[in-house]
Amino acid sequence: MPTTLAADVTAWYARAARDLPWRAPDAGPWAVLVSEVMLQQTPVRRVLPAYQAWLRRWPTPAALAADEPGDAVRAWGKLGYPRRALRLHACARAIVAEHGGTVPRELDELLALPGVGSYTARAVAAFAFGLRHPVVDTNVRRVVARAVHGRGEAGPPATARDLAEVTALLPADTGEAVRFSVAVMELGALVCTARGPRCGECPLIARCAWNRAGRPEYSGPRVRPQRFAGTDRQVRGLLLDVLREGPGPVTRTALDAVWSEPVQRERALGALLADGLIHRLPDGRYALPR
DNA sequence: TACACGTGGGC
DNA sequence: TGCCCAAGTGT
Numbered sequence: 523m524p525t526t527l528a529a530d531v532t533a534w535y536a537r538a539a540r541d542l543p544w545r546a547p548d549a550g551p552w553a554v555l556v557s558e559v560m561l562q563q564t565p566v567r568r569v570l571p572a573y574q575a576w577l578r579r580w581p582t583p584a585a586l587a588a589d590e591p592g593d594a595v596r597a598w599g600k601l602g603y604p605r606r607a608l609r610l611h612a613c614a615r616a617i618v619a620e621h622g623g624t625v626p627r628e629l630d631e632l633l634a635l636p637g638v639g640s641y642t643a644r645a646v647a648a649f650a651f652g653l654r655h656p657v658v659d660t661n662v663r664r665v666v667a668r669a670v671h672g673r674g675e676a677g678p679p680a681t682a683r684d685l686a687e688v689t690a691l692l693p694a695d696t697g698e699a700v701r702f703s704v705a706v707m708e709l710g711a712l713v714c715t716a717r718g719p720r721c722g723e724c725p726l727i728a729r730c731a732w733n734r735a736g737r738p739e740y741s742g743p744r745v746r747p748q749r750f751a752g753t754d755r756q757v758r759g760l761l762l763d764v765l766r767e768g769p770g771p772v773t774r775t776a777l778d779a780v781w782s783e784p785v786q787r788e789r790a791l792g793a794l795l796a797d798g799l800i801h802r803l804p805d806g807r808y809a810l811p812r
Numbered sequence: 813t814a815c816a817c818g819t820g821g822g823c
Numbered sequence: 824t825g826c827c828c829a830a831g832t833g834t
Contacts, residue, residue: 561830568820568829602818602829609832639832659830678813679831707830716828717823747827750818759818797817 527669527729528693528702534725535705538712542566543573545704551625551650552583558642559610564601566711572601584623586614592810595799596766604762604799608811609637627651640681648703654696656688657703661710666691668714672731674740675716757781757790762799771807
């Protein structure tokens with residue numbers, strides 16, 4: 523009897539999976555949600571220590587909700603995209619206000635939470651609650667692009683189509699579907715990587731359309747690379763770092779010191795204030811949000 | 813759809 | 824050295 527793609531990936535996962543804390547049996551829905559938000563665009567290696575510290579300090583949504591948003595931004599440290607910290611804090615308050623402090627399990631309820639989009643809602647529903655939902659992230663899209671379509675890269679996301687393609691691969695059994703979802707993500711993270719894929723270790727080597735085609739170089743539309751040096755994003759990071767590193771409010775002079783070009787500096791500071799990442803005190807100094 | 817949004821490490 | 828990449832979301 524021929525195996526399925528899902529069965530092959532799941533069998534590989536059983537022996538190759540990393541031991542990650544958010545996959546432990548004692549990781550509840552809140553822990554899974556925290557891990558998923560931290561893992562948005564941030565590598566596992568850097569998430570690990572922040573995740574542990576975060577859950578020790580805020581083991582429940584209610585615990586986080588009781589503290590100030592600035593505490594979340596500071597604890598976020600240098601994980602990057604600090605708006606995620608603000609949203610996770612708002613998420614905790616929403617869970618308390620609208621769900622009695624319990625992470626909801628329905629997709630539409632999860633989707634309504636701040637910072638929770640299509641990927642994270644499905645990941646929490648599947649991994650924390652064991653529900654049968656397709657989970658689509660960049661790893662999954664790359665594995666499908668290669669194994670199914672024979673393309674070297676996934677190209678720009680097409681949400682509806684991506685979801686349909688993964689749904690087509692999803693085992694009918696709920697437990698198997700969940701194991702498959704986490705397994706494909708792991709395969710994309712460890713073997714079917716963006717650069718230097720380890721095809722020799724891949725459980726799908728025999729059925730991979732990309733491999734059969736001789737692993738042709740990708741020629742489709744490319745995702746526009748993100749620049750960083752010299753952008754507003756870099757300036758925002760430098761400004762916020764001043765607040766994060768210091769114990770309390772700082773002067774405008776201290777902020778001005780991190781970027782010499784005044785127009786861009788002003789724009790970045792204004793954006794941070796607008797985002798709620800920074801708060802301006804009556805005395806003119808700046809602080810993390812209360 | 814395309815763009816903005818942090819940070820650090822690999823090559 | 825710079826460029827590319829890492830479990831996305833919101834607008």
